[in-house]
Amino acid sequence: METRTWLLVGLVALVALAGCSITVERQSSTGGALNGTVVEVVDGDTIDVRLTNGTVERIRLLGINTPEVHVETQPDEYEGVPDTEAGRACLRAAGENASRVVEDRLAGERVTLRLDSEADTRGGYGRVLAIVVHDNQSINYQLVRDGHARLYDTDFSARDRYAAGETAAKDANRGLWACRAS
Numbered sequence: 001m002e003t004r005t006w007l008l009v010g011l012v013a014l015v016a017l018a019g020c021s022i023t024v025e026r027q028s029s030t031g032g033a034l035n036g037t038v039v040e041v042v043d044g045d046t047i048d049v050r051l052t053n054g055t056v057e058r059i060r061l062l063g064i065n066t067p068e069v070h071v072e073t074q075p076d077e078y079e080g081v082p083d084t085e086a087g088r089a090c091l092r093a094a095g096e097n098a099s100r101v102v103e104d105r106l107a108g109e110r111v112t113l114r115l116d117s118e119a120d121t122r123g124g125y126g127r128v129l130a131i132v133v134h135d136n137q138s139i140n141y142q143l144v145r146d147g148h149a150r151l152y153d154t155d156f157s158a159r160d161r162y163a164a165g166e167t168a169a170k171d172a173n174r175g176l177w178a179c180r181a182s
Helices: 003-028 085-106 139-145 159-171 175-181
Strands: 033-043 046-051 056-061 110-114 128-134
Touching (some): 033 056, 085 139, 128 139
Parallel strands (some): 056 128
Antiparallel strands (some): 033 046, 033 110
């Protein structure tokens, strides 16, 4: 191909890619939703989704945090979990369990990504921040309620509901909250 043709192809690709980011940003200003298919589960609170326009976005589940599986766990992020070898090992196992739960529920599944008008659209690593809905259920909330995740310190519209779910999980020593006894 001629250089001019390659430049034109590159320009078209750049415009298309820029349009994808703009779509996410614009829809989020009023809340909004995106649809797609989960193509990879990175860990308990991060997934990759192929949107209906064909682009793949890394999604950070809004409002929650699961124990780390790819780096060292931080017991001080989980109230009452001791900063001991046993506490860290328990959190690592809880993080692996959270990842398995998300994998079992979402891998290859169609999801809706609800963007929250009270939250940022993207996090510090450029990931889209969203409530992930599957079978009309918020996966984010289910993870907190079932003790697979803690409430993340950020503003979003369902924060009070998530806080109540976290309290119930703590009170029942569900999931990661059993690590407080480590």
